[in-house]
Amino acid sequence: MYGSNGVQDETDRTEFRKAEKKYKLYYDNTSKSSKKKKQPRKVDLSEVLDFNSILESFNQTGETPSGIFPLQCDIGLPVFCLKNRPGFYFIPGALSIEEQCKWIRESLINFPQPPNRTNHNAIYGPISNLFVAAKEGRVLVKKETAAADENSDRNNDMMDEIKWEFSEEPVTSLGGDSNKFVPASTILQKLRWSTLGLQFDWSKRNYNVSVPHNKIPDALGQLAQRMASPAMPAGEKFQPEAAIVNFFGLGDTLGGHLDDMEADWSKPIVSMSLGCKAIFLLGGKSRQDPPLAMFLRSGDVVLMAGEARECFHGVPRIFTDEQNAEIAPLDLQFSKEVDHCFLEYIRTSRININVRQVF
Ligand SMILES: O=C(O)CCC(=O)C(=O)O
Structure with a gap:
């Protein structure tokens, strides 16, 4: 995904690339002599799907915007699907504040530890x-x-x-x-990623089962199993075998890619967002398909299974400013002195944990 699966001579001409450029962080040009702080260029966010608002109005009216429908399932959380992207599931606010803090701590303290x-x-x-x-x-x-x-x-x-x-x-x-x-x-x-469970070899773009590794921590595996259930084939249980933890700072992006290294695409990738709000782009099977943009907030979970596994996706933007990051509840939860280090990190960062069944 960070490697060579992109088309080498891809230019701005693809619809995916255009969307990435639209939402990416750019600064307005200011003259060198200006003492004013650089200002992020304003971006039109009116076309970005906001599942927080969709959930709110669904709770009030039972209605969803056209093209989006609620899924009946038994995980005790609202799950939304997109008519034209089968296999994509959005679970807004799936993780409680306590769970978010726990996984932020784990991501910073334990997940980057060797042999990961x-x-x-x-x-x-x-x-x-x-x-x-x-x-x-x-x-x-x-x-x-x-x-x-x-x-x-x-x-x-x-x-x-x-x-x-x-x-x-x-x-x-x-x-x-x-x-x-x-x-x-x-x-x-400069920490950008850490791999848990079966280790992914970026240079060869495959899982290297001979590299020493620990099994996915039980608590993370159980959480992923519960979240995955709406997207699992009937009667089957998700087997968490590998995970990638992505760390994003100001200006960091994750370019459009496919997650196609796992053997069985009918099993979902369970992708959890923590920290600063981001824009996620969900494209189609070709980079020429115009992608849908949506906000990902701390606590949101996304599943990609089946056909959605063949869709290009990426993260062109994270918001680290107070107004847009939307991390006030984390701020409160991490307000104790001992947690100050986590707060300091997450105020300007986003963490994504995505869990996979490899075989
Ligand atoms: O950060 C995200 O939400 C997406 C991560 C992702 O697409 C990946 O790791 O393959």
Whole structure:
């Protein structure tokens, strides 16, 4: 998905690309001498589907806008489907505030822990306790022995040699060579993904079952199983085998892609949103099909199964400003002193956990 499945010479001419450009964060041009803060360019959001409003009016009137219909199912939550995108399910506000906080904590503390892999493995090797190290002001220090064989395994993305380690103590001034020291806070800011369960090899675009891995944590597996049920073939139970945790900061996007590496597309991908509000684009089977744009808020869950697995999708925008991020309930829930570090992170970030059945 981050790799090479996009058409190489794709240009702005596809409808998907046009929509990505429409919603992406751009700043208004300001002259260099201007002392004013850069302002995000205004974007017309009138065509973005808002399942919060759809749910609200459905609760009041029992009606839904044309093209959207409620699904009768027994998970005890409202589920909406789209007439022209069979296999796509939207469960607004599926996760309670307590659940959202729990999964934010897990995503930052436990999910990036080895043997789970992150985007940092290729450069730094496995890194333990990143979030705590960032909180404590530590730095990552290059191990002397790593220098000699620096180039030996660069091409093997799945090798797990320890090349860098955290300093024992917090470091206030780095002084020396920035090629040998990197603040943990910088590494945390640049955390983009972590993989749980069966590990995905981005370079080969497949699951590498020989790479050491832990099973998907039970609580996450059970949650995914419950959420997946509206999209499961009758009598079958979703088997959570792998998950990708995506971390988005200001200006980050996830380009249009297909999730097509799992063997059985009849099983849904269960995708949960945490933190700042985002725009999700759901296209068709061709990048030329005009995508539908919809808001994803903290606590929303989306399922993609069957035909929807063949639809291009992506995230062109997250909103980190107070008015649009819509994270006030998280703000309140994380208001205790001990949770300040989570609040600080999530105020300007979004986390997506998507759980998959691979076989
Ligand atoms: O961040 C999201 O909501 C979508 C993530 C996604 O499409 C993916 O990881 O394949």
